Amino acid sequence: MHWSNGxxxxxxxxxxxxxxxxxxxxxxxxxxxxxxxxxxxxxxxxIGYLHNLVERYVELLGVSSAGLMLAxxxxxxxxxxxxxxxxxxxxxxxxxxxxxxxMDSYRTGQAVINVSATEAAERWPDFYPxxxxxxxxxxxxxxxxxxxxxxxxxxxxxxxxxxLSAEAVMLGKGxxxxxxxxxxxxxTIREQQxxxxxxxxxxxxxxxxxxxxxxxxxxxxxxxxxAFEALRSHARNHGARLSAVAEEVxxxxxEIIRPVG
Amino acid sequence: MSTSRALAIxxxxxxxxxxxDNVHRLCVACAAAxxxxxxxxxxxxxxxxVPSLVGASSPAARKIEDIQFSNxxxxxxxxxxxxxxxxxxxxxxxxxxxxxxxxxxALEQGIQSVFAFPLQVGGLLMGVFTLYRDRAGGLSGxxxxxxxxxxxxxxxILLHLQDGLPLDALHPEIRSGxxxxxxxxxxxxxxxxxxxVGIAEALSLLRAAAFAASCALDEVAADVVSKKRRFQxxxxxx
Numbered sequence: 001m002h003w004s005n006g007x008x009x010x011x012x013x014x015x016x017x018x019x020x021x022x023x024x025x026x027x028x029x030x031x032x033x034x035x036x037x038x039x040x041x042x043x044x045x046x047i048g049y050l051h052n053l054v055e056r057y058v059e060l061l062g063v064s065s066a067g068l069m070l071a072x073x074x075x076x077x078x079x080x081x082x083x084x085x086x087x088x089x090x091x092x093x094x095x096x097x098x099x100x101x102x103m104d105s106y107r108t109g110q111a112v113i114n115v116s117a118t119e120a121a122e123r124w125p126d127f128y129p130x131x132x133x134x135x136x137x138x139x140x141x142x143x144x145x146x147x148x149x150x151x152x153x154x155x156x157x158x159x160x161x162x163x164l165s166a167e168a169v170m171l172g173k174g175x176x177x178x179x180x181x182x183x184x185x186x187x188t189i190r191e192q193q194x195x196x197x198x199x200x201x202x203x204x205x206x207x208x209x210x211x212x213x214x215x216x217x218x219x220x221x222x223x224x225x226x227a228f229e230a231l232r233s234h235a236r237n238h239g240a241r242l243s244a245v246a247e248e249v250x251x252x253x254x255e256i257i258r259p260v261g
Numbered sequence: 262m263s264t265s266r267a268l269a270i271x272x273x274x275x276x277x278x279x280x281x282d283n284v285h286r287l288c289v290a291c292a293a294a295x296x297x298x299x300x301x302x303x304x305x306x307x308x309x310x311v312p313s314l315v316g317a318s319s320p321a322a323r324k325i326e327d328i329q330f331s332n333x334x335x336x337x338x339x340x341x342x343x344x345x346x347x348x349x350x351x352x353x354x355x356x357x358x359x360x361x362x363x364x365x366x367a368l369e370q371g372i373q374s375v376f377a378f379p380l381q382v383g384g385l386l387m388g389v390f391t392l393y394r395d396r397a398g399g400l401s402g403x404x405x406x407x408x409x410x411x412x413x414x415x416x417x418i419l420l421h422l423q424d425g426l427p428l429d430a431l432h433p434e435i436r437s438g439x440x441x442x443x444x445x446x447x448x449x450x451x452x453x454x455x456x457x458v459g460i461a462e463a464l465s466l467l468r469a470a471a472f473a474a475s476c477a478l479d480e481v482a483a484d485v486v487s488k489k490r491r492f493q494x495x496x497x498x499x
Contacts (some may be wrong), residue, residue, distance in 0.1 A: 195382075196381075196420065203306035207439075214447035216450075224447060
């Protein structure tokens with residue numbers, strides 16, 4: 001097994017999920033946080049990043065599996081990354097039944113940690129039996145949250161009943177916080193790009209339309225108002241955007257019928 | 262970090278999409294914060310040759326920004342076309358070789374240094390933010406940091422105003438600035454037909470006429486639109 005920089009893990013750290021793993025090993029935390037900083041660039045592979053994140057949870061917290069859900073624009077949680085395929089089905093069930101630690105965590109913005117099997121069966125009667133059938137015994141969840149905004153949650157599954165230590169919970173929350181900031185930054189950057197494109201487009205359009213009015217006014221001896229009306233009717237009749245018609249006028253390719261009267 | 266400072270600036274501004282003077286008030290706030298006599302914000306589409314003023318800290322600021330526009334040259338225009346900061350700490354010294362017309366007009370207005378910041382997101386340029394000062398000298402590190410926060414805040418306002426609008430549409434606050442120069446664009450279209458030239462050349466003809474008559478570009482444009490002036494195919498005035 002290799003870290004992404006090509007070096008091998010020292011044997012003393014053991015395989016993933018092992019209780020002997022030193023979860024606070026400097027390299028793994030630094031690497032995780034450095035990876036999270038990548039979200040600040042716009043050309044950024046969200047899915048790849050999320051997959052890395054859930055794998056980090058498995059490695060660093062010693063859980064069996066982890067899954068990540070993010071809310072879409074309508075606030076509906078979507079399963080975006082799972083550390084293994086078997087877990088996928090289980091998490092999808094969580095979404096379907098609308099029950100489970102992830103759902104609770106997302107709704108309340110609180111961590112759902114160390115819930116006993118008995119309580120889990122009571123809290124999530126439609127979901128928990130499948131958890132057990134899937135070979136897991138405990139489930140936890142951490143919210144992806146920044147102040148008042150909760151953008152998703154992380155599911156953590158264990159095959160045993162070992163509680164998560166306070167240290168593990170803190171680490172988990174730290175990872176979640178960094179991920180949330182990164183994801184929100186990325187979302188903001190994307191939104192800014194989209195709005196910038198729209199603003200630039202609208203500014204261009206306005207110039208083109210005014211220039212086209214001038215061309216038509218001169219060519220057909222029209223008032224600016226009549227020229228604008230000619231552009232508008234042509235756009236309407238051809239189901240085209242006003243700025244597109246303006247561009248055609250400037251290129252000389254539009255056949256604008258001179259209005260009568 | 263400029264983001265948190267930019268957000269603080271916006272919070273102090275307490276603007277909203279219903280207001281139509283958000284950018285103006287930001288310019289005023291910036292002029293006060295940096296102790297400079299003039300701050301102006303202009304937007305431009307792909308053709309940065311004819312930007313539109315959307316905010317100015319004072320009538321004087323508006324006038325100086327207009328000088329660039331009329332001359333068709335200047336630090337702000339260059340900042341947009343080159344997409345880089347243009348920092349002119351001594352206009353009398355650095356101005357003449359680069360922007361002859363603008364320099365003499367600006368010096369006449371008492372401007373001695375100019376700092377222009379392109380307003381861009383990634384590769385997309387939307388306009389320019391310019392500080393004009395009445396003394397020579399560079400911006401201190403502290404003032405530069407603060408200026409950058411205002412640039413950030415300006416971008417956020419512009420994008421916020423655009424948010425939720427249909428494609429092609431501009432927020433009234435932006436649109437009114439753009440409409441102010443509608444005459445120039447209309448005249449450009451008219452001249453391109455009159456003189457049988459392309460749009461860019463038509464604008465050059467208008468500028469040349471403004472220069473020859475020592476009047477503003479807007480004035481010549483208005484004369485063309487009102488049919489007081491025409492252009493010939495050879496490029497001369499009729």
